[in-house]
Amino acid sequence: MDQYSATPGARDNLRKSISAVYEWALDREHLDPMKYQNPAKTIKRINKGSKGFYTCTxxxxxxxxxxxxxxxxxxxxxxxxxxxxxxxxxxxxxxxxxxxxxxxxxxxxxxxxxxxxxxxxxxxxxxxxxxxxxxxxxxxxxxxxxxxxxxxxxxxxxxxxxxxxxxxxxxxxxxxxxxxxxxxxxxxxxxxxxxxxxxxxxxxxxxxxxxxxxxxxxxxxxxxxxxxxx
Structure with a gap:
């Protein structure tokens, strides 16, 4: 994740993808929930919403x-x-x-x-x-x-x-x-x-x-x- 620190959007997308894979594996019991947790949930998002592009006057x-x-x-x-x-x-x-x-x-x-x-x-x-x-x-x-x-x-x-x-x-x-x-x-x-x-x-x-x-x-x-x- 650290290698994406310069591109917050890409980092957040990677975090989201990793989280989805873990949730899928846990839901289908491919991973034992007693042994494994979703590590992506502990990683905070960098982009927490924005107002989008500035509107030129x-x-x-x-x-x-x-x-x-x-x-x-x-x-x-x-x-x-x-x-x-x-x-x-x-x-x-x-x-x-x-x-x-x-x-x-x-x-x-x-x-x-x-x-x-x-x-x-x-x-x-x-x-x-x-x-x-x-x-x-x-x-x-x-x-x-x-x-x-x-x-x-x-x-x-x-x-x-x-x-x-x-x-x-x-x-x-x-x-x-x-x-x-x-x-x-x-x-x-x-x-x-x-x-x-x-x-x-x-x-x-x-x-x-x-x-x-x-x-x-x-x-x-x-x-x-x-x-x-x-």
Whole structure:
């Protein structure tokens, strides 16, 4: 167990697995309960619950954008995230091949990597179109070698870039922050579900809100997002 001291989550998972094996063996009398006890029960957990990822505020994002200059990967990653709210594993792979036109407007479409693998469609905001205008192939957010960042590397980079700006934050924190900021701009819960790629409300809601309506909601949401001065 000591070798996992640097990774509390892994240590706690190992403790849980060991405990389960001992309980199984004791319940089925593979071990004599008079001679053996579950040693994992005497080991305390390190992680005793947390509040999860920090939720970025609009001031956090503004500080980030003010600190990092235009034309940098640092700024591009943030702009793509703000305009798509994509999960990091999807954000890293977005590029021109995800673009399509509808009703005279440029849109993005991608299939979420995370189950249930929903297809996401969202209008490209002017800020995003301007930022990626020079990208003709590959992905929007790439290394100096032209390859996509891994989602773990991207998350670590963004945390570091927030630190450089003197504020706390992460990609997931920005995604969470959008869901907190948008209600103040008048966005409905359905619009936020569309943005984040979540299941839309209850079962009854899913029956009445068809895929075509998701596009209408996405269009409405894009107009609200344009009101934010990052």
């Amino acid at each position: 609009i001031d956090d994002v503004r500080a980030y954008m003010k600190h990092h200059e235009p034309g940098t990967l640092t700024r591009r990653v943030m702009i793509v995230e703000l305009c798509t709210a994509a999960r990091r594993e999807d954000l890293r792979l977005l590029g021109p091949f995800n673009e399509f036109s509808m009703d005279g407007q440029r849109w993005l479409q991608w299939t979420q990597s995370k189950k249930p693998n929903r297809v996401i469609e969202t209008p490209m905001l002017p800020m995003l179109q301007e930022e990626v205008a020079d990208v003709r192939d590959g992905v929007y957010c790439k290394t100096s070698r032209g390859t996509p960042l891994t989602h773990g590397t991207m998350e670590n980079y963004v945390r570091g870039w927030f630190d450089q700006a003197g504020v706390k934050g992460s990609l997931h924190g920005v995604r969470k922050g959008l869901s907190s900021i948008l209600p103040h701009l008048g966005a409905t819960s359905y619009e936020i579900d569309v943005l984040l790629g979540h299941e839309m409300g209850s079962y009854e809601t899913k029956v009445y809100v068809a895929q075509a309506e998701r596009k209408e909601l996405a269009t409405s949401l894009s107009k609200k997002l344009q009101k934010v001065k990052w």
